[in-house]
Amino acid sequence: MWSRVFILCACAWAYSESRVVNTAQGPVKGYQDDSGLYIFYNIPYAKAPTGINRFKAPLPASNRSYVLEAINKGIICPQSTELLSMFMFNQTITITEDCLIANIFVPDTKKTSLPVIVYVHGGGFILGQGNFLTYKQFAQTNDIIVVTFNYRLGAHGFLCMGTDDIPGNAGMKDQVALLRWVKENIANFGGDSNDVTIAGYSAGSVAVDLLMLSDMAKGLFNKVIPESGANTVAWGVQTDPIKNAKEYGKLLNFTVDDVNALEEFYKTVSYEILTSKQFGLLSRPDQTFLFSPCVERNTEGEEFLTDSPVNILKSGRYNKVPMLYGFANMEGLIRMTIFEEWKNKMNDNFIEFLPPDLQFNSEEEKETVANKIKDFYFGGKVTDENTLSYVDFFSDALFTYCTLRAVKMHLAAGHDKIYLYEYVFVDDDVPVVLHTNVRGATHCSQSVDLSDGNFTHAAYVPFTPEARDMKKIVRELWNNFVKTGQPVPEGSKFPSWPPVDKDWSPHMELNNPLQLKGSLLKERALFWDEIYEKHYRHPLPPQNIAKRFEL
Numbered sequence: 001m002w003s004r005v006f007i008l009c010a011c012a013w014a015y016s017e018s019r020v021v022n023t024a025q026g027p028v029k030g031y032q033d034d035s036g037l038y039i040f041y042n043i044p045y046a047k048a049p050t051g052i053n054r055f056k057a058p059l060p061a062s063n064r065s066y067v068l069e070a071i072n073k074g075i076i077c078p079q080s081t082e083l084l085s086m087f088m089f090n091q092t093i094t095i096t097e098d099c100l101i102a103n104i105f106v107p108d109t110k111k112t113s114l115p116v117i118v119y120v121h122g123g124g125f126i127l128g129q130g131n132f133l134t135y136k137q138f139a140q141t142n143d144i145i146v147v148t149f150n151y152r153l154g155a156h157g158f159l160c161m162g163t164d165d166i167p168g169n170a171g172m173k174d175q176v177a178l179l180r181w182v183k184e185n186i187a188n189f190g191g192d193s194n195d196v197t198i199a200g201y202s203a204g205s206v207a208v209d210l211l212m213l214s215d216m217a218k219g220l221f222n223k224v225i226p227e228s229g230a231n232t233v234a235w236g237v238q239t240d241p242i243k244n245a246k247e248y249g250k251l252l253n254f255t256v257d258d259v260n261a262l263e264e265f266y267k268t269v270s271y272e273i274l275t276s277k278q279f280g281l282l283s284r285p286d287q288t289f290l291f292s293p294c295v296e297r298n299t300e301g302e303e304f305l306t307d308s309p310v311n312i313l314k315s316g317r318y319n320k321v322p323m324l325y326g327f328a329n330m331e332g333l334i335r336m337t338i339f340e341e342w343k344n345k346m347n348d349n350f351i352e353f354l355p356p357d358l359q360f361n362s363e364e365e366k367e368t369v370a371n372k373i374k375d376f377y378f379g380g381k382v383t384d385e386n387t388l389s390y391v392d393f394f395s396d397a398l399f400t401y402c403t404l405r406a407v408k409m410h411l412a413a414g415h416d417k418i419y420l421y422e423y424v425f426v427d428d429d430v431p432v433v434l435h436t437n438v439r440g441a442t443h444c445s446q447s448v449d450l451s452d453g454n455f456t457h458a459a460y461v462p463f464t465p466e467a468r469d470m471k472k473i474v475r476e477l478w479n480n481f482v483k484t485g486q487p488v489p490e491g492s493k494f495p496s497w498p499p500v501d502k503d504w505s506p507h508m509e510l511n512n513p514l515q516l517k518g519s520l521l522k523e524r525a526l527f528w529d530e531i532y533e534k535h536y537r538h539p540l541p542p543q544n545i546a547k548r549f550e551l
Contacts, residue, residue, distance in 0.1 A: 330395060357536060
């Protein structure tokens with residue numbers, strides 16, 4: 001199945017100088033663009049299985065004897081076109097099952113063994129494509145090879161039923177396949193296969209955080225940069241995959257209460273139907289999007305994740321590579337557009353907004369905890385006067401607490417190379433928060449700074465001189481980390497930035513100028529620690545959940 005979607009207009013591409021590079025699957029021909037980079041678009045790194053096998057691990061990419069013209073064909077994985085229209089402009093895109101392609105951005109240099117950074121795109125695991133953000137300026141200025149890529153999304157990538165045909169984590173196995181492809185081929189592009197940093201924003205941040213914990217990905221990278229998202233967040237790993245599969249099935253008008261029939265339905269339904277109800281998944285009050293990675297049971301093939309991230313972190317049995325870890329100070333602004341609607345819902349039934357990775361012995365206990373959270377943030381009632389508390393609540397529920405929780409477990413496990421930050425820079429052109437005169441940095445603002453600035457979350461585009469200066473600072477910090485494992489190495493012009501220690505201190509406040517500060521959101525982190533220590537519910541493999549629900 002494939003379809004082509006035109007969003008506003010098609011873009012013409014003009015190429016000049018070219019370069020042919022051999023890969024294990026055959027030669028590819030890239031072209032130099034106006035940035036000076038040689039860009040290789042649309043390189044198949046693996047092949048997505050089709051038909052009833054559509055949810056299985058990726059297959060090897062096909063070998064070819066001809067030279068592949070590595071030009072941008074706008075290939076993306078199946079997803080909701082309603083969602084796409086919100087994020088992609090001035091582009092021609094082709095939606096196809098055969099969507100597992102990589103894009104390689106190579107500086108025009110005679111140097112070899114260049115450091116490599118692989119970026120995992122965001123989109124809540126249900127939308128997006130490799131070039132949601134691009135990093136041409138970062139690559140060209142710093143002599144770094146940048147790799148972006150597609151992976152399967154939504155049900156196609158993250159339906160998890162624990163069977164041989166739908167084991168789960170297809171989208172994460174795509175990411176591992178990409179990293180294995182990079183390991184095998186990047187030297188031919190001038191990169192160092194032993195110096196690969198993985199980075200990601202939003203869902204991509206959760207993804208790279210999970211890749212660090214997976215045995216499948218060991219040895220494929222040596223540094224990690226999660227930007228606004230962590231592996232312990234409720235929406236990052238499905239607590240109850242069978243329940244989620246049934247819930248989405250109902251949205252697709254499948255109402256038979258039979259798990260075997262449900263599996264057959266998913267294996268045979270068209271992709272148009274499969275993606276048709278994903279638009280509403282980004283605004284669920286329980287802080288999840290239904291589809292995300294899962295803990296797998298033992299089926300055919302490799303398992304990406306066999307235990308909960310919390311258990312893996314506590315065990316210390318994972319590859320403790322240097323991390324540049326953090327978030328923006330008002331991540332929760334991502335929920336501000338629905339404040340008027342959700343304000344009343346939160347006052348009427350705050351229980352709806354509890355994340356599903358909390359469990360309770362009774363409805364009374366659940367209501368007690370819900371009221372405790374509501375009191376902590378809102379003094380008992382959500383009003384126009386406490387919109388900043390609304391922002392704080394969703395910042396913590398979606399992005400910040402999970403990061404701080406993970407940092408605490410990393411430190412307990414002996415991981416001492418984590419550089420913690422909070423991005424706080426905000427331009428004067430950014431609108432103030434509703435019902436206030438306060439401005440804040442929204443979700444993934446630091447990611448926008450690193451990129452070429454084509455992400456719609458960047459409220460301050462076009463960039464002012466102050467914003468351009470901030471972009472330079474972020475790019476230099478990220479460049480330092482990619483090349484040395486430290487954002488501020490010895491001899492840097494920036495203030496000293498040691499790794500984080502107990503009480504989430506120190507952390508760097510990313511602003512102009514940078515400021516090293518003490519504990520980061522300690523009061524809010526300790527508040528949630530108390531709740532999660534009493535009520536945390538580990539995600540289980542779908543087989544165990546199926547038994548509990550007697551399906």
